[in-house]
Amino acid sequence: MSARTTLRGAACIATLVALPTVVLAAGGDLGTAEKQPTNWTAITMFALFVVGTLFITKWAASKTKSAADFYTAGGGITGFQNGLAIAGDYMSAASFLGISAAVMASGYDGLIYSIGFLVGWPVITFLMAERLRNLGKFTFADVAAFRFAQTPVRIFAASGTLVVVAFYLIAQMVGAGQLIKLLFGLDYWIAVAIVGGLMMVYVLFGGMTATTWVQIIKACLLLGGATFIAFMVMLKYGFSPEGLFGSAVEIKTQIATEAGDAPDVAAQKGFSIMGPGTFIKDPISAISFGMALMFGTAGLPHILMRFFTVPSAKEARKSVMWATGWIGYFYLLTFIIGFGAITFVLTDPAFLDAKGALIGGNNMAAVHLAKAVGGNVFLGFISAVAFATILAVVAGLTLSGASAVSHDLYSTVIKAGKADSASELRVSRITTVALGVLAVLLGIVFEKQNIAFMVSLAFAIAASANFPVLFMSVLWKDCTTRGAVIGGFLGLISSVGLTVLSPSVWEATLGNPVGSAPFPYTSPALFSVTIGFVGIWLFSALDHSARARIDRAGFAAQQVRSETGIGASEASGH
Template identity: 85%
Template sequence: MSRLTSSRRLAVAMAALILLPTLALAAGPDLGEVQKQATNFTAIGMFAAFVVFTLFITKWAAAKTKSAADFYTAGGGITGFQNGLAIAGDYMSAASFLGISAAVMASGFDGLIYSIGFLVGWPILTFLMAERLRNLGQFTFADVAAFRFAQTPVRVFAASSTLVVVAFYLIAQMVGAGQLIKLLFGLEYWVAVVIVGGLMMIYVLFGGMTATTWVQIIKACLLLGGATFMAVMVMMQYGFSLERFFAAAVEVKAQIAAQTPGTTPEDAAAAGQSIMGPGKFITDPISAISFGMALMFGTAGLPHILMRFFTVPDAKEARKSVMWATTWIGYFYLLTFIIGFGAITFVLTSPGFLDETGALVGGSNMAAIHLAKAVGGNLFLGFISAVAFATILAVVAGLTLAGASAVSHDIYATVIKKNKAGSAAELKVSRYTVLALGVLAVALGIVFEKQNIAFMVSLAFAIAASANFPVLFLSVLWKGCTTRGVVIGGFIGLVVSVVLTVLSPSVWEATLGYDKGSAPFPYTSPALFSMTAGFVGIWLFSTLDRSLRGRQDRAGFVAQQVRSETGIGAAAASAH
């Protein structure tokens, strides 16, 4: 009891250290050149109220988090409907809400590739993975990947790929959060990122999966309600006519293009019409295929999404989770498209949302936030800002939990301690890992400040599609798969995807600052090449494996298939 009390005191102290300087800075008169608009105290008040509310959830969850199972998977006690909302909350991240709407505002129709790509990955999870994951696993996707293979090498690979995917995904969330709080409070960007990192560590350290799940559920409901209101208010201005709505967006884009010196009326009209067709964001077929593959197959390889299937009691609830998640996510992505085009017609036509150069105040990712103010005033801006922050915080917490479980469960408990580590020791390692990931997330968030956050997430999807998905898919469905094939092929997919990502224009030129056109890898997404390399590597090295270990791996497929299809033995393993 005293340990729990001291944990609560520490949580309160950390919250005070984070929030008090924030409020002081927000109220201060000298905010430097970063502040582009008056401090919005209504929005700040709603934002602070949400933070306090979620801290109470964390305090409640801390009392229920007594074991590693509670910390990682909320003890497996979440229902399918609750988990579906939580998965939707996890998936409707800063990239979805802020990034997709910003991409649609900038590129029009092309921005829809994010919505479609993110959504079509769900049937793969529904029909191929969800039930098998719940029947085979306990805490992490490595439990599934290593079911019939040698534990140590497979878990080392799984932990490595999980940490890389988590790192790239964290970047996007931290950038979105930093820009949001910078806009809301008028703080320096790096200060805003540090605040978010600190709050995230509080939620995960003390609340674990229980707190994360309930923050995600509440956030999903609020985000769906807020996005619906925004879409209705936008469409109301055009009599709920999509034809009038899109015509207005085309006209605004044409007017903006016409302001460029030397632009003819014909060129301006063509620029306006270009937002209604593909080709403005992805310009060649190979990039389009590669990008689509990353978004579609990456969904089935995201460790923080896969981890959610272990929070439900059985396979039936896992299937129900995916059904509800798909429903909410599909509806939400329809709304983001309206919000993106609404930002064209409402935000780009108002000087109050643009700086002296004509760029959006707060950065390009803030399109949805400005639209909220345009349709609902300061009160709704405060609501959407708080919800967007909740969105980021919940996703970051889920990602951090996935990274912490990879280190503590897969590396420490299974590889180092050979399944002899106590629950308390595993929990301690998890919390140290959370602190390390929090610091890493803050550092990377500062470095990648200028990137579109939806695009940064697509890079995480490309890595997940190249490393995790081939391993999961073949280990569960292919009898010939072996330890050697999984480890070598998995690492090939991981390394190739990371190297090509760094050599692509999105990192080589946009982040590292090299000259335009100098990127060694010319395509925006590596998935077409790296995912192929992962699958071929697993197939080749498994086929060539004639070792005793390889024969044992193949012989274990029947037992794995029975367990994955029927769930026999799953309950006993979960209890253990």
């Protein structure tokens, strides 16, 4: 087996299977993955998960009577519970499988994703969490529009939310279909329809309460499964990281030698997994990639929405503390799992096909490792957890999209804030069905497409549109309605436009010749985030309208409310 082929294939799969911010290379699509034999153990365990969560949904439905219950679980989620739910929202099956594949392929370089995912959380902890809880009610638009003209800001916020949700949702649905085709042996369209149907049930009947508990259960299962795999890997080496890394280097060297490389070249390739340099080639790509990771996290609507489910700003801070801890722990586990895949999976012919490649593709490294350390039963467990993970993420995304339509557009813009709770709830449920059907249809349509650009685009848009508006509206007293809306739309449009013009779409998806992409970098964040911030500053500074004077005068009251919480509980309805 060629080491070079292994590295290239794993890098492609890692970008494709949906590391939410993998924006460095465009791989092939998953549409060519072959359907595997039906895994009845996995299906049985998944059925148990579904039955259990449906009972939770039934219980949640009895508690979901108002819009506040539907959107934010009535603000009754504790900081610890919300932290686990946020972690559940953030730790996707794609992260679990994709990071493991990246580490298996390139060693330490794969750790850049694990670290990058964490960098955004201090921003949320110190700048966002408390202010979001004190200023907001149901969506991040409540915060952005606190002192501004409601209609234009909410139209922008809903636009940004729906675009992010749409691309993230399509990517999750396509990923779900392909993963389940591999894991369960089901047809692609059946897998997509099952995910869409279950997601609609969770959101329609249980709202945020059911979604939260599905995410908590999924997070516990995923953390437990990953912990067991990492424990068994380290047990083999007497809990010595040096022993694990040394064995991995030897195996990589051996693979290169068997591929025909000279001894010194093979040794160099073996040791290359212990250093950087494979993924990020130049400083601009590194900075742009980092900005997408960091600011994208702080602009994802389904993550921001979770801060309105807790009763106080103190619990919001506690949520972030717990979430950061669980997420950090999880990504360290994926690092061990990636190296474990080198030592357990790449050396076992049972996991390799006739050509010496990993069965099912490199994205299955963690799943094969689960079988290697725990047998068929544990393989079934991990397979079911992977499916459950996608379900939970999709439910959270759908809920944030539904709230943008019903709360921001229908209640605030169309009904000018006079909509009653029942009608707002009805619109939200109609939107949920529409988003669910759309997600299933688009998931089927995009089966053969490269989905890497969709997930990377979701993060780039969140970083370029939502985050600058949120940040500037809360922290800059001279920000105005005109500046926020124009700057926000500039960030939104530029992030989409530059991504389409980048190699990952222009060449890999649209089929243009290699090297012909008008925009040379696959991540637009460095440029589009800058455009968003500069646009907000420039158009606010040039705004001398009567509305601008009102916007600036309202900053003092906003600052008091955001930092003290005075009036927050009454306004939020919690």
